[in-house]
Amino acid sequence: MILHIDMDAFFASVEQLDHPELRGKPLVVGGDSGRGVVAAASYEARRYGIHSAMPMFMAKQRCPQLEVVSSRKGRYGEVSRTVMAILNRYSPVVEQVSIDEAYLDASGCGRLHGPPTVMARAIKADIRESVSLTCSIGVAPLKFLAKIASDMNKPDGLTVIAPESVPEFIAGLPVEKVPGVGKQAFQQLKRMGILTLGDVETRKASSLVERLGKFGYRLADLAHGRDETSVCPHSPTKSISTEKTLSRDTRDREQLILHLLSQSEEVGRQLRRQGFLARTITLKLKNSDFRQITRSSTLDRPTHASETIYEAARTLLVRQTIDQSIRLIGVGASALIADTTPQQTSLFADTMVHSDDWGKVDQAIDRITERFGASAVCRGSLAETKD
Template sequence: MEEIRKIIHIDMDAFFASVEQLDRPELRNKPIAVGGDGDRGVVAAASYEARKFGVRSAMSSKIAKKRCPQLIFVRGRHDRYKEVSKQIMNIFHEFTDLVEPLSIDEAFLDVTHNKKNLPSATLIAKEIKKRIKEVTGLTASAGISVNKFLAKIASDVNKPDGLFAIPPKDVEAFIEDLQIDKFYGVGKVTADKMHKLGIFKGKDLKKKSLLELSRLFGKHGAYYYNISRGIDERSVNPNRIRKSVGTEHTYQSDLIDTKEIKKDIQKTTQSLVRRLEKSDFKGRTITLKLKYSNFEQETRSRTLLQIIQGEEMIQKLAEDLLDQEELKTSIRLIGLTISNRINESEPMQLTIDF
């Protein structure tokens, strides 16, 4: 009989904002946003007090202030977040060495066989949450199930400070009743497409054949086919090294005007900067991805000797890549990726201009 896996997904609650409230008691129980408060500022994280007003990460600071006039903006302190993250990751390793960090504030854990020899994954998740609270003063939410897909969804069910388990006997019913836009890996554009096809819940997706889903969604078709049946064989990989960080945006209507595209590049850049910070990723190569209205795809890249970082630098490089040559026709999707990872513990080669 095949052994049933026990996977936990731990996700810190409003991590950046919670750290700020922890370190600055005067900010507790107040709506705060980590990020810049200027006209071009973007919310990197929002406290739960701010979320009640509709303030969300990735939102422009201007809109955030309109929704919550009393919002307090706090500059991010990434070194502090990394320090707390290290404490949290060390706690995970008290229970298992099969820890796969997804970012600075979340990770998968495989506790099928664990260091405490505890038979219950739910009990382990409770102990981890307790240890995080004791060591850091922060709360975390945990999801427990038989694979990564389900554990990731479960951790979001009872946030903040939540705990939710999907045992094997409940997997089928849970997925069948799950709204399609709650599926991990189904973005807004894909969800909208599925809605037009009459797919609103897991049970609707499950009715589609593998052939039909592959025809509709290409290489992602097989993934949607499997997860609608609760199948996710991905292992928790503690040695996974992220090779790139990227983001992309599909337009509601195709664009050809360069000025309009550059406006969108600004939003895409801001989203990328947030992802780079959350993933603690630094690289030397930037790639601009363009998908044309005829679905033809093109990428333009540039590699530098130094780290590519900061909104201003990434924006300038992205615009240079866009201006590199004329567009063939209107575009339906734009994407930005940073790759060619740099390990800051390794010495970098310096160049001297003659």
């Protein structure tokens, strides 16, 4: 059996834990500027229809007495590490999929911790005692069903789907509840007269693939109770990125370039901290009409140098036509490899010297920021800028 553990309203719950005066009040975590968005909402706030990714101004319209607090990533990471350490005491096979959720394979753990349901109750009690927060757990023989089950009785829920109950559960499961079925896929399925996984089972896989692409094969398998995905501990990091919703839309390319500079430094810092080099740099833009644009560049040599990342992102921005105002900008790094991977020597010595020089600058800045914080040192071009 597989357990899916999902912390309840994690960011908001941590804030209410640390600030008792906020308990029981509608609260959101996110930017409080006119352009901010909700990163997380407490259950009290959700009663007003407030949810993550909602524009902050809209959340305040729905709940004028809404409490807004800024995100504290370091604190959330600290609590997350405690929770994941607890899970690893129950099974050697734990897959953390985000800061607040994880899968756990209970196979072979019965002699130590009892049946999966007993184990789940013990985990919930352990988490509550250690960090004073609640979680919801789904228990099922298939990974996708465990995730669905964890969301069925939130908050502080425990839902078990026994193996013998799987066919009946799948037959009546609304397709929009299936992980991977987004709004567009749901509309496609609805047009086909498919509303449940039971309906999917009656269709040929080829007809699903025609409408949904390769995901059609996946959906057909799930409808027949087949889920070959296993719990995979230590999933490798695939990308590192950062983005920012601007306080006001802009078409000022120089202003956008300044944002790229600070974001490239953050991405580079994360790459170096985690021991990665990146070969692909991606620029992300979102227009005032919410249309998203992404542009990528493949480097000659993998890097974790902030200057190299910035130059690649800046080049992508310079080449991009900006015919509408921009509301969001971001930088990402992907195609990651370990920084211990041997690299072919460049044929151009000047490039190597340039990269080495910037590498020394990055290392010096990293040492300063680790000791005094990220705001202790910055480039002169960023020193007087405010958004």
